């Protein structure tokens with residue numbers, strides 16, 4: 001069975017959705033503002049003859065006409081990092097400020113971690129956590145290559161992440177870029193569909209619920225949690241939000257992504273979800289010619305910690 | 315990886331599995347051979363002219379024997395994690411050696427011991443090749459190797475200058491065959 005068949009009823013243009021899923025993705029780089037600057041990157045690409053097109057929605061996103069960026073000067077200088085366009089969304093949604101305490105709970109290999117570091121102006125404490133040691137070493141390598149100094153790399157199960165060793169007891173913001181069934185990456189990795197099973201979807205949804213619950217618990221009242229996946233499966237997206245909205249003190253915040261997106265779905269497979277899950281964003285490949293993605297922004301503390309004073313009290 | 319309850323000040327030796335904050339000065343040093351914050355600041359200043367204030371927001375950490383890390387905030391010491399900031403200096407050897415990433419991050423601030431390479435030399439250096447560099451009449455030892463790119467000088471990595479030769483100590487994982495910019499007609503190669 002082709003799992004994409006399941007999602008046909010969710011998309012507005014099924015033919016365009018299927019066609020986009022079959023096209024390979026362009027090679028895209030994000031400018032690393034810790035070491036580089038978008039206009040200087042453009043000038044250096046011009047000087048060495050690397051072809052590119054700049055994304056209209058983000059100053060620091062370049063689509064390369066050739067293949068991998070590895071043999072360009074901007075890459076050698078750590079000015080750019082290869083990162084799929086749509087995967088820049090979660091860090092933008094989390095929107096961390098310099099000097100904050102931020103956890104990237106499932107961080108490796110660090111595309112979003114290093115983007116968060118740049119958004120923080122490389123100041124504060126950013127914890128990049130993952131369970132997988134091999135992937136952690138890739139995370140460390142990427143962070144070093146990009147000149148990141150505000151990062152603590154940690155290896156814990158994020159379902160019960162402990163902050164004891166850090167000397168503080170809550171984060172301002174947490175990103176959960178969860179392990180998932182990855183159908184959204186089919187354009188990069190067609191095998192994602194081959195190993196797909198519904199059992200796996202249900203199993204991983206259990207992990208995702210645990211990850212998101214712990215993230216909410218580890219965030220201060222009034223703080224922000226972003227949940228993202230690269231799957232279309234509502235079981236791994238809206239159903240996870242619905243569960244956590246019931247179990248923890250938090251709510252979904254409206255967030256307007258800079259790319260074309262569709263709202264979260266409030267029902268699937270006979271189940272209905274909290275209507276607030278509509279505030280989440282679904283990005284389908286045909287909408288912006290990217291990979292597929294799901295992003296939701298949560299505010300911790302629910303209505304009680306709402307209002308401007310919560311911001312100030314921190 | 316024993317966590318001593320008393321903290322780093324009671325630790326009589328360097329423990330390779332965890333991170334310890336550097337002592338501020340020699341008077342605070344408990345672990346023999348460990349560099350102090352003051353020595354590290356002096357070193358960057360003396361070797362490269364990088365002003366000590368550059369690191370005002372950073373704490374310095376040692377993990378293993380002599381490998382120092384710079385972190386943009388602070389955490390309790392000692393701490394048992396996989397990384398605290400970025401590796402930036404190799405100590406506990408006669409000549410301290412900056413890391414490639416440190417030179418990329420702070421090398422732009424260097425005013426001494428910076429060698430500016432021609433386009434051809436820059437490509438050879440980035441690919442990991444050693445080359446004769448008789449024109450250099452400065453210090454021997456570790457240098458910042460830089461080139462001109464998009465209108466300004468930019469550090470590429472760490473070079474070791476000895477016996478009239480500039481050795482590229484760019485780590486294998488960072489070595490790359492990059493375009494020779496003397497061939498590029500700057501401005502004419504517009505892509506759009």
Ligand SMILES: C[S@@+](CC[C@H](N)C(=O)[O-])C[C@H]1O[C@@H](n2cnc3c(N)ncnc32)[C@H](O)[C@@H]1O
Pocket residue numbers: 105106107108109110111112113129130131132135156157158159177178179180
């Ligand atoms: C989608 S990937 C993260 C990609 C990464 N955020 C990036 O942008 O480069 C999910 C990651 O979660 C990690 N992971 C899986 N289960 C975990 C758990 N219980 N705790 C922490 N990390 C976990 C996996 O090892 C994997 O690296």
